[in-house]
Amino acid sequence: MFKATRALVAKDLLVSRRNPVFFLLGVVVPLMFVLLYAFIVGAATTAPIGFAVESQGPQTQKFMQTIRSMQSEDGDAWEIRTTDPDEARKLYESGETVGVITIPASFESDMEKGRAKTEVLTRNINSDITKNLNLRMQDAIGMVQQAEDSDHLVAVKEQNRWSTDMSFTRYMGASLLMFAILYASMVNTGTLIAREWEERTAKTLVLSPKGWWPLVIGKWLTAFIQTAITMVLVGGVLWLALDYPVHRLGPGSWGPLLLFFLYGSALGVLLGVALRRSLPLVPIAAVVTLVHFLVFGFESYMRGYAHEGLVEFLWWCARFWPVSSAIDQIRYAVEGLEPYYSQSHYLLWLSAVIVALVGAAIAVLRKRIRFTQGQ
Amino acid sequence: MTVSRAFLAVHKRNLALLRRQKSLLIQAAIVPIAMLILSTLVYGGFGDAYAIGVVNQSDSKAAQKLEQQLHDAESDITPLFDVVTDDYDEARSLVDRGRLHTVVVIPPDYSSNYRLEVRNYNVNTDAMKNTKGRLQLVLNQADVPGAELRITNEMEGAQPHDVWRSAYLGGSAVLLALFFGAMLIAANLFLLERENSTHKEIMLTPLNPVVAGLANVLSALVVSTGLSLVPLGLSYWMAEFKADFWHVLMTYVGMLPVMVACAGLGIFAGHFLKSFRAAQPIITIGAMTTFFVSGGFNLVGYLPPAARAFSEWWPFSRIFSWFNPLLHGFDGLGTGKIVALLVAAVIGVLLVHWAYVLERRSREARKM
Structure with a gap:
């Protein structure tokens, strides 16, 4: 059996080298996705905008200093494109910025009187942008009021579940790792299986006296090697584009990552034997992975706001599918924290899902074991 | 042809x-x-309404007004908060397991010291930015006797309503x-x-x-x-x-x-x-x-x-x-x-x- 498995792995690696389209797909798609998401995370952190600073004086300087100092662990809150009123309006009119924040000419005297205002003019075609600009301004106003008149503000005593906020980029980094490993393993394993039908070699393999195991183990080993190459590259891009601490992916992360590989491979085997063609397998794998990313990759975030309608239904689905908790396990292992839900139940649950998927794949294969066109 | x-x-x-x-x-x-x-x-199906818990333990007018402000705060499209509970124990339980990101507690002595207690499930910086910014919006306008400075922010859109x-x-x-x-x-x-x-x-x-x-x-x-x-x-x-x-x-x-x-x-x-x-x-x-x-x-x-x-x-x-x-x-x-x-x-x-x-x-x- 060992020799048969080794021969199968060598054959598949050779075929992948000679016809690398699907292997490259397993590499390029996750890399592109990580890069694209790096842009989105940046947009969630930093708001690019023009300030029309029409006022001059110490209060204005203090206000702008506060604006400039605002930042989170992910980066600066503002990208100030300009502070010149004419240029700010020109950038807005040309569509280069989404709005103008005006510090009016009367700001200094208004501050002296104790009643000042700022104005935000925005192209309100996306409510998220309008909301973000408003909330950021409210933060800035709160900081200025705190500095000027701290005795007459509502004070807030905060108590956080964890001692530090997890950076959004690191939060998303774990979901992106899941995306990459799931897509790569699904496409690699699925196309390796489907290829046997496309190249009319399936009959020989399935009817081999060595049985099923060399086929299953051989395909998974090849897929593991190919997926590992993808993950090394994805890790590098995560580190470079999102400053993700790849070096902290210690033993606490290995279990969930291995399970993601097995889960993706099991889905790939099922798709491979069900479709027997690689062409539809790739887009289906992409959609399945995207669904995992958007639904399970956000479960612990969604948990806090999903209280009605379809989003609550979606959250309930995500809550009980063990992929969500496995992603959280990676997140908290990287942070050195303990996740809310313990590992034991979902590791078993995810293992059971993998076994069920492989069982389903073998059942499909047995049921539809027919060969046409001379196979 | x-x-x-x-x-x-x-x-x-x-x-x-x-x-x-x-x-x-x-x-x-x-x-x-x-x-x-x-x-x-x-990302967007629920508008701007963020689920929180608000527990008011004070009978004072100042506390009631603040509670009302939390309920009434709104953007152009929806309220800013969806207050899902006002029960202290339920709110604590929800926030401890991440089912809420934030619970605001207005303590019994609020009208004397104007202090709030906020408990966060700080799952990530983006979630905290969203909840804290909304809360800040309300607190910036909260009435505190003797306040000498109030800055407001006016929002104006290119169209009458946000998309x-x-x-x-x-x-x-x-x-x-x-x-x-x-x-x-x-x-x-x-x-x-x-x-x-x-x-x-x-x-x-x-x-x-x-x-x-x-x-x-x-x-x-x-x-x-x-x-x-x-x-x-x-x-x-x-x-x-x-x-x-x-x-x-x-x-x-x-x-x-x-x-x-x-x-x-x-x-x-x-x-x-x-x-x-x-x-x-x-x-x-x-x-x-x-x-x-x-x-x-x-x-x-x-x-x-x-x-x-x-x-x-x-x-x-x-x-x-x-x-x-x-x-x-x-x-x-x-x-x-x-x-x-x-x-x-x-x-x-x-x-x-x-x-x-x-x-x-x-x-x-x-x-x-």
Whole structure:
């Protein structure tokens, strides 16, 4: 059996080298996705905008200093494109910025009187942008009021579940790792299986006296090697584009990552034997992975706001599918924290899902074991 | 007459092929719908209302007023808070397991010291930014006796009302279905001729083979327009999409030259990529890149510098930058943009022509 498995792995690696389209797909798609998401995370952190600073004086300087100092662990809150009123309006009119924040000419005297205002003019075609600009301004106003008149503000005593906020980029980094490993393993394993039908070699393999195991183990080993190459590259891009601490992916992360590989491979085997063609397998794998990313990759975030309608239904689905908790396990292992839900139940649950998927794949294969066109 | 009959015959054949081989349509159909449904549900379906708990333990007027302010705070589209509980024990339990991100407790002695207690499930910085910013908005305006400074922020929009984020994503999904569908389906039809051996007949026809290419463009336009009606309908149903019929119609008309250009590019790319397995992923990745980095997910002006620089020279970014404002009634298409669209359509037709010329000169064609 060992020799048969080794021969199968060598054959598949050779075929992948000679016809690398699907292997490259397993590499390029996750890399592109990580890069694209790096842009989105940046947009969630930093708001690019023009300030029309029409006022001059110490209060204005203090206000702008506060604006400039605002930042989170992910980066600066503002990208100030300009502070010149004419240029700010020109950038807005040309569509280069989404709005103008005006510090009016009367700001200094208004501050002296104790009643000042700022104005935000925005192209309100996306409510998220309008909301973000408003909330950021409210933060800035709160900081200025705190500095000027701290005795007459509502004070807030905060108590956080964890001692530090997890950076959004690191939060998303774990979901992106899941995306990459799931897509790569699904496409690699699925196309390796489907290829046997496309190249009319399936009959020989399935009817081999060595049985099923060399086929299953051989395909998974090849897929593991190919997926590992993808993950090394994805890790590098995560580190470079999102400053993700790849070096902290210690033993606490290995279990969930291995399970993601097995889960993706099991889905790939099922798709491979069900479709027997690689062409539809790739887009289906992409959609399945995207669904995992958007639904399970956000479960612990969604948990806090999903209280009605379809989003609550979606959250309930995500809550009980063990992929969500496995992603959280990676997140908290990287942070050195303990996740809310313990590992034991979902590791078993995810293992059971993998076994069920492989069982389903073998059942499909047995049921539809027919060969046409001379196979 | 012969040319028009051949043109329509190829178009009819294409429709029959697409009906029989659904795998040629899967990506064009699923990608925009998946983007719409998941983005809407995960990112924007609930508007600006963030679930919190508010527990008021004080009977004072100041505390009641603050509680009311928390309930009343609103953006242009929805309230800012969805107060799901006012029970202390339930709120503690919910926030401890992450079922709420924040619980605000107004203690019994609030009116004497104006202090609040806030308990957070600080799952990540983005969630905390969203909850803390909303709370700050209320606290900035809270009445505290003796306050010497109050700064307000006035919001003004280019239009009287904000477009929901989900509606923006819905519009982008429709545009994605149109341009991505046209490009992918045209490429698929061209490659189908190659892989199903009808290529030879088309190359050897006494008519110009470009006629077949243009028929592929027409089929791609018709089918992708049909497919785009699904994300359009879903947007109206679940994404607070409120664009009126006239703007939707104008957008579809305005997108026609873009779709011709995209279909032409799909056929041209198909000539070089030679097989489905190469063309489909490249076109899909290109469309997704355009969606995320060039205005589909968010306005280009709100994206990070690298994405803005990319969108500056990436011609497809204009699809979202020009047509989303048209769709939602913000801007029309001026003369300059209309001329640019027509030029794009002409380039699309030329690309079809070049693809077939190059195809006829290719090594494979000489072997036929």
